[in-house]
Amino acid sequence: MINSLDIRRIRTMLAVGLASGALALFSACTVTADPGSGPQQEGNCGPDQEYAIGMSQANNAEPYREVMNSDITTAAAAVPGFKVTVADAAQDNSKQVSQVENFITQQIDLLIISPNEAKPLTAVVKKAYDAGIPVIVLDRKVEGDAYTAFIGGDNVAIGKAAGEYYAETLLPDGGKVVEISGLAGSTPAAERAQGFREGIEGNPKIEIVATQSGEWLREKGQSVMDALLKANPDIDAVYAHNDPMAEGAYLAADQAKLADKIKFTGIDALPIPSGGIKAVEQGRLQATFVYATGGREAIDLAKQILIDCKKDVPKSTTLGTEQITKENATEMYGKLGGKG
Template sequence: MRNLKAPLAAAAVAALVLAGCGTTNDRTSDKPQAGASKQCKGADGKYVIGMSQANVAEPYRQRMDDDIKAAAKDVPQFDVKFADAAQDNAKQVADVENYLTQQIDLLIISPNEAKPLTAVVKKAYDKGIPVLVLDRKVEGDAYTGFIGGDNVEIGTEAGKYVAEKLLPQGGNLVELKGLAGATPQAERHQGFVDAIKANPKIKIVADASGDWLREKGQAQMDALLKANPKIDLVYAHNDPMAEGAYLAAKAVHREKEMKFIGIDALPIPSGGIKAVEEGRLSATFTYPTNGKEAIAAAKKILVDCGTIEKTQTLKTRLIDKDNAASIYAEENPTG
């Protein structure tokens, strides 16, 4: 037995060295690693990336796709394909399955909802395809890396701002939620309601789901206005719904009775920063699109043969009337 120990030890060391070089499957234990990919061919390789988007009806998601395209132009090895699920879980599953048939080298996905997309994301990951999950999570940890904002923190910051600055004396507010089943919806709600507990004079009198869309937010707010004669503030889970709520209130000449806040703060003419600058929203909170970060992570995995963190959390910041104009100019230096 003593004579067998040396060869066995040498074999074990060799296996560890190979794993460290990324030449074996990263999943060497029950816990998946966020590691180098067997698809990595270095700078001389060519790589097809599939981007599966939950929908492009939201300006935020279109901007995410645009940021991915812009960042990918600087990586000549990349060919990025895009698919729009149009808020349809079944279509998004089919989109990913199609990418797997095409034998893509890496999958980027922003899931419409967590649970329905979990299995197909795991399927891709188990095939050895690196998977980057953006913005909205899936269940479990069968993916290479998650990149997104801390939605609990964003909701918390929004709640603190309402409790301390916008409604210090208390008041009635309504909440326009995002799509049920999407993790940011639950997290932005939880962070917010926990934060406003610091001001017991604030009461959430009603809520509704606007599914992240301006038109649905406007329709839901129209109904909320009819049912609630006193509303002091609208907390919307994104800027398009906040703008929709503002339009509904304006249509019945009640927009001056209340304040409106949202989340996303896109630096575009129709985005939240301009809405704050122009006085329709009292505040918004930045929610990075994760596009350039996703391409940087893909490059590290596929071109550099490196590893990435399992979770990359991007910070938020408050945009209000005091800084909206300067931040918009900072984000758009050419005008």
């Protein structure tokens, strides 16, 4: 005779068995794990299909990000089946997290993200990746490696090249420098600062007298420079982490009647009329350094993943740079596709 204890044991064994079987069936049908590229929704690749791509942009206020968005949408328009939706986080980490969560809910086929800051965006990028969505991290990094691929410049190398330019060419006899850095918490800001310090090591007469964040924005760079000049009116140069902040610093110095006494450099070198190359050509900046947007490269990689069904895509792609001064500004503007 079967007693009540035996009945409870049988029920428990049946429940565990059914749950295990359901979990195994769910796992087998929805996601395949690939050691090289991470989880990806099975069967969701190949030609002659429609693909929804979500682009999570840190902000649309910077000219660099406007060009990045344009590079992505233009390249995607040339790929049959690609449809890109761009979400602007407006430099708000929580807003960007929410936008990525929304993309996950919409079950997009691929996510491209340029994080506002690394740490706050890491978890939601991992959530998308673990959900089987291929993730291309563009320009700015997240922590860890829970993504499909990263595409961006070597910001330490760019910063070092800028520092060496100061040490050897711009301020060979030394001088006082103020640094206008990018948004605190973004990886390019930390890496461009680190690289610059490595670059000026060869010239101990160069001194960084102040560092302050301009948050990548021209207007903020101008207000920061105005305050820095009041405290440091005898500076020799401004190392700005991007061209808009360098231009803002120039405007502040010009208003203080000090622009002719100070040298300015930036980073980005966008081939547009309002970009850094034209600022060098016109004499406001002494130099800038190319920092490619990676937008076209991101769409090419998306094509490999979604249409070519390639699983062993490179985990990291480093884009090259080049120093631009007045001597090569006109040539580089044309070489990089500048118009107007």
